Amino acid sequence: MPEATENKGVLRRFLDAPPDSVGKTIFVAVTLCLVASMVVSAAAVALRPVQEANQLNDKRVNILQVAGVYNPEVPVAEAFAAFEPHVLDLATAEYSDQFDIDTFDALAASGDASVMRVLEDDPAGLGGQMQAYRMVYLLRDETGALDKVILPIEGYGLWSTLYGFIALEENGNDIFGLQFYQHGETPGLGAEVDNPRWKALWNGKQLFSEDGALAITVAKAAPPAGAEHHIDALAGATLTTVGVDNLVRFWMGEAGYGAFLERLKAGEAG
Numbered sequence: 017m018p019e020a021t022e023n024k025g026v027l028r029r030f031l032d033a034p035p036d037s038v039g040k041t042i043f044v045a046v047t048l049c050l051v052a053s054m055v056v057s058a059a060a061v062a063l064r065p066v067q068e069a070n071q072l073n074d075k076r077v078n079i080l081q082v083a084g085v086y087n088p089e090v091p092v093a094e095a096f097a098a099f100e101p102h103v104l105d106l107a108t109a110e111y112s113d114q115f116d117i118d119t120f121d122a123l124a125a126s127g128d129a130s131v132m133r134v135l136e137d138d139p140a141g142l143g144g145q146m147q148a149y150r151m152v153y154l155l156r157d158e159t160g161a162l163d164k165v166i167l168p169i170e171g172y173g174l175w176s177t178l179y180g181f182i183a184l185e186e187n188g189n190d191i192f193g194l195q196f197y198q199h200g201e202t203p204g205l206g207a208e209v210d211n212p213r214w215k216a217l218w219n220g221k222q223l224f225s226e227d228g229a230l231a232i233t234v235a236k237a238a239p240p241a242g243a244e245h246h247i248d249a250l251a252g253a254t255l256t257t258v259g260v261d262n263l264v265r266f267w268m269g270e271a272g273y274g275a276f277l278e279r280l281k282a283g284e285a286g
């Protein structure tokens with residue numbers, strides 16, 4: 017090897033190498049990856065507040081829709097101001113003032129132990145634990161009397177956890193509507209939970225039979241309790257249907273909002 021080449025520094029040899037040398041090809045590839053990953057990370061950080069604001073907005077639109085008061089002409093924040101949010105202690109069925117309404121959702125989503133309860137029986141597939149406190153939304157009529165109550169519900173379908181809201185009339189028994197705002201079920205099958213025709217089936221149904229038993233079911237066949245407690249299964253999506261049945265019955269039952277619904281029925285929770 018000539019002496020001049022031996023004495024060349026690493027940088028000089030790299031610069032002198034042809035553009036398609038292995039060294040230069042790897043250098044370009046690594047540099048590109050680094051630059052691209054920095055751009056993506058910066059975009060993700062910069063866009064996070066926008067994403068969070070969009071998520072909040074979407075959730076509010078869903079609450080307005082399930083309550084039947086959504087109007088695309090009215091700004092969401094303005095329309096949403098009609099709702100009265102409360103953090104509900106599920107065990108006592110009392111509204112709790114130990115949490116900040118504005119930060120409660122983030123605290124609950126973080127799975128903080130102070131707001132969670134371990135579940136021995138987990139029919140809704142919540143991963144063995146549930147929120148012991150839940151954000152609920154009251155809607156009043158022009159006289160100030162309770163009109164509707166919007167309750168968050170969630171549970172496992174076939175592929176995913178479905179997150180949504182159920183809107184009940186002030187008596188805690190009549191369903192006004194049900195709507196999911198997030199899930200990963202298959203379009204055309206389980207995702208038919210979003211079909212307006214299926215969602216319309218919930219309106220006017222009753223949670224409890226006359227003897228006070230939880231009677232609502234989502235199934236192929238009507239239950240003995242009667243059609244007013246029955247929502248037809250999704251065609252070709254029995255497994256998602258079973259998930260919805262389980263989650264609705266769980267949240268409307270004793271471990272969920274049961275005690276709160278009793279208070280509503282007694283006219284005490286408004």
Ligand SMILES: Cc1cc2nc3c(=O)[nH]c(=O)nc-3n(C[C@H](O)[C@H](O)[C@H](O)COP(=O)(O)O)c2cc1C
Pocket residue numbers: 174175201202203205206207250251252253254255256257
């Ligand atoms: C690719 C694929 C995706 C499916 N997605 C769903 C779904 O989201 N929800 C569901 O209940 N069933 C889904 N199924 C069908 C279930 O495996 C099962 O056949 C169905 O729930 C039975 O419902 P049926 O008794 O009404 O026919 C899917 C099947 C396949 C092959």
